[in-house]
Amino acid sequence: MRDCSRRDFGRMMVAAGLAGVLPAAAGAQAAGGSGLAIDEGLFAQINGMEQWITIRGRNPRNPAMLLLHGGPGIPMSFMAPAFAAWEAHFTLVQWDQPAGGATFQKNETRGHGPLTVERYVNDAIAVAEWVRARLGVGKLVLLGSSW
Numbered sequence: 001m002r003d004c005s006r007r008d009f010g011r012m013m014v015a016a017g018l019a020g021v022l023p024a025a026a027g028a029q030a031a032g033g034s035g036l037a038i039d040e041g042l043f044a045q046i047n048g049m050e051q052w053i054t055i056r057g058r059n060p061r062n063p064a065m066l067l068l069h070g071g072p073g074i075p076m077s078f079m080a081p082a083f084a085a086w087e088a089h090f091t092l093v094q095w096d097q098p099a100g101g102a103t104f105q106k107n108e109t110r111g112h113g114p115l116t117v118e119r120y121v122n123d124a125i126a127v128a129e130w131v132r133a134r135l136g137v138g139k140l141v142l143l144g145s146s147w
Helices: 006-030 077-088 101-107 117-135
Strands: 038-046 049-057 064-068 091-095 141-144
Touching (some): 038 117, 049 101, 064 117, 091 117
Parallel strands (some): 064 091, 064 141
Antiparallel strands (some): 038 049, 049 091
């Protein structure tokens, strides 16, 4: 395995993510839609940085679950098809953390700022507050991996 910079690694992860998501998205469109009540992907302003968040679910009255991927680096948003069955029971929210996925790509030329545990905690709290306001819910279920 060759050595690569964080920038190269980020580009490889974005490419791998798109390779996993685009065929699934194309299949959903060909089948006549996803059947989801909510299916959003957008950049939200989180602590001064545009960060990628997806929201998917079949019933907006279901509990909202924020999936926190291991970081920095590898997001889980490209794995949305793997969580599709969960969308019947939860409104799933995925966030590409700084230095990962679409957030990395969007901010590549602007810099990401310090990648400290404190920064990730503060951003996660801001994302949770943003999601609660966006969905109009009081509580979130959190599912974290790696970290």
